[in-house]
Amino acid sequence: MKPKTDPQLAFLISINVLILLCAAILSRGAFIDSYNLQSMAAQVPELGLLAIGVMLAMSSGNGGIDLSGTALANLSGVASALLVSAFLSADADPWAFTVAFVAVAMLVGLLGGVLNGLLIAHLGLTPILCTLGTQMLFTGVAVVLSGGVSVRVGSAGPLMEIANGLVCGVPISFVIFCVISLLIGMTLKFSPFGIQLFLMGTNAKAARYSGFALSRILIRTYGMCGVLAGVVAVLIASRNVNVKWDYGQSYLLIAILITVMAGVKTEGGYGRMICIFLSATALQLLSSMFNFLDASNFIRDFAWGMLLLIFLATMRYDLKSLFIRTTSIPTSSVQRPPASTNHS
Amino acid sequence: MSCANSLSVDGGGEFTFRSRVKKRLDNRPELFTLFLIVALSVFVGSVNRDFLQVSTFFDLARSSTVIGLFALGVFVILAAGGIDLSFTAIAALSMYSVTKLVVSYFPEAPMLLVFLAAASGGALLGLINGLLVHGLKAPSMIVTIGTQYLFRGFLLSFVGTVWVLSLPDKMEAFGKIALFSFVSKQGTHAMLPAFVLILVFASLLTWWILNRTLIGKAIFAIGGSLPIAERLGYNVRAVHIFIFTYTGALAGIAGMIHVCSNRLANPFDLVGSEIDVIAAVVLGGARITGGTGTVPGTLLGVVLVVLINNVLIMAGVPSTWQRVIVGAFILLAGALFLLRRKR
Structure with a gap:
């Protein structure tokens, strides 16, 4: 990383520490005991992975967004549970069951994601419209x-272990989340695919004239979103034993909130994995703090909506000026024309 | 706008049936929607004779009113290149608060006042949307997801979570006013509620605003291309504020009709149905990127979605298939409307 500090990163680190301190003081230390920290860490991955999917789609630019993530996760879970239970018994052969369940869930996720990618890349559907349609389609199929x-997933030992087990005191699901974020983060930063994705998000027209295979990038991006949804399906199944088509109704908002809070540009071309990670943990800390304060779900919804708007506002009015005194004051009040205006 | 061009360019060639159909579809995408409606009706009608009755038509009209009012608002925003996901939350907050106020402080309130209150409540919330979308310069979808949770969270944490079961007499009576009513051969009572007229009036008003006023021109111009419209001197701020306020007002009225028609105010209602409404508008031929669409097309889209949701079950299609079909239709319509532009 360049020696220059990223204000977004500094901000996210400080907000994490701040919430942790506040909650610890408010709960008189109960908040930071190992049990609570473990249970919080076990809850982050589902939302964090969905947020990575939203970020990937947003980075591709041209109004890219994935609204179908939660629906696809539910579909993968339901499909995998039904299919695998039909052939394997969870009690007789727990390992085979777990492996098959994970494989089918991720495969269904991949197929759903590739479908999104194909529709957007080859038919030219707007990402919003496409993922809105597939969201209904996936939910409907589920x-x-x-x-x-709700469909009962057989209680195979290894599968249950994924969400409930610990490695050296750290929940396994959290380790999975860290590994996946690291992998995708590295891919985005160092592989040609990642670099091309961000360049395409910055200026699709220039990317086209530079000879990037735009459709392949799009299909890969949405395919990755799909696989992530498949992983989320495994985590959901493992944590709740049951899978259902309407699980996680508010996940979409929270996933978008995480990405916006992480400073991912809604118009595409910029996003950092470490910021997504910290943003997800910050939200989880906040959510657990609400739990400690006995706040109702509705208050939490209210707070999430408010937070989203506040963060959109801080993006508009430039966070940097709060932390570092910059010499050049941004004066772009006139909207830049969108990168691609090839409507015909 | 593009119809004049395509006519003059393609005209004079061979007029095969195919090309004529294609051309008609180019200019009027809602014809495809109409075709789907007719095909669906013929299918259901041939499977189940009960479909071909006046009472079915009355039921459809009743179910279309609320979703139709929502759809008109969403269409206006879509035409300007935005999208709104918060209108159901606006409707819920507005209808529940107004109902609660009327029940506890002014049970004798005339209906006109009740509707005015609901509409202005909705308009106020819409105004907040408009100011935020314009001020934050963020995609309207993300902003309105935020306000959806804000409004709904506010409603459920600070206004109330209890159903209002006993409405004031006037609201109760309003839902029962019939435009036509008769007793069918089977002895069931069928009636066309008078509040359908509100949808008719709102459609005419929306059509008039979009086609006969300057702000209508500005809405389509901004939906076509924001930077160009800005350089042409259209007031983007005024348009943003207008469309969201207008949609909010329509949503408030729709929420109040929902209360009168169901004879109870449930704060958990409505939110969650926004995807059906957006589906209806998109199926009606409005492009999600803005700049196109018509009021009749939107109404046809509403009829199509209401048909799928209410009537398919009469043909023996299980209700679990509704989402699959609506989702598939969205993708199909989106793809079809795109292909016609690509040629």
């Missing part, structure tokens, strides 16, 4: 498959 009721 409803049809499960008949609208």
